[in-house]
Amino acid sequence: MSTLKVKLIAHTPEPDKVVSMAAKLCYSHVGVEEMSEKMTNQEVDKFLSMLMSLGHESPVEHTSFTFAIEGISRACSHQLVRHRMASYSQQSQRYVKLSQFEYIIPPTIESDEKLKQIYVQAMDRAQSDYNTMVAELIKNGRTEKEAIEDARYVFPNACETKIVVTMNARSLFNFFEHRCCERAQWEIRELAYKMLEECKKSAPILFRKCGPSCYKGSCKEGKMSCKKPEISRNRIEQMELQI
The missing domain is CATH 3.30.1360.170 (Gyrase A; domain 2)
Incomplete structure (x- = not known):
């Protein structure tokens, strides 16, 4: 956060x-x-x-x-x-690799434990998927810059x-x-x-x-x-x- x-x-x-x-x-x-x-x-x-x-x-x-x-x-x-x-x-998501991205939680979700849990899990999944895609794209021959500029599409508006x-x-x-x-x-x-x-x-x-x-x-x-x-x-x- x-x-x-x-x-x-x-x-x-x-x-x-x-x-x-x-x-x-x-x-x-x-x-x-x-x-x-x-x-x-x-x-x-x-x-x-x-x-x-x-x-x-x-x-x-x-x-x-x-x-x-x-x-x-x-x-x-x-x-x-x-x-x-x-x-x-x-700040560019094309040039800056977000190994652990920060995110914003709306107050209405922050104040509700059930919604907050769902929200945080969604953020964790986005980070995990980003990391996986970056690694796979690099393994497939892409440069790190090419990998992170494509993998960034998985990040949410909350980023x-x-x-x-x-x-x-x-x-x-x-x-x-x-x-x-x-x-x-x-x-x-x-x-x-x-x-x-x-x-x-x-x-x-x-x-x-x-x-x-x-x-x-x-x-x-x-x-x-x-x-x-x-x-x-x-x-x-x-x-x-x-x-």
């Missing part, structure tokens, strides 16, 4: 200030360097808060954030890469993966709106909240209002709304208290 880990390994320096300067430049007769020297933290907070309230998000694209993510399933990473305005580098993700802040706004929602699948929702926490630590003004649509105002899910906005609001408020 594997545990979800999210680490912000790089980001644009002073992201709040960078976005403020980029936006102010559109209306200023002075250059960025002179503007930077005069801009105080209070001015950044005031201007950026105003910018976000107006929904002017194009300057937000000037900042980017890179995350190292471990302990997510292939099922989760398949959802993650649907966010196309991003860059991804994922753990590692991935590095880079998104600009505007893409992250969209990601958090959709994936922090209570209607999002549980695993990518947990990932989104851990990423949001990292962003709030590094750019507190920029990500102050980030979260699902119900946190920012009204739910966009219409008739499919979970009708429980307090869940997301309470979670984000608790997160901010701990930062």
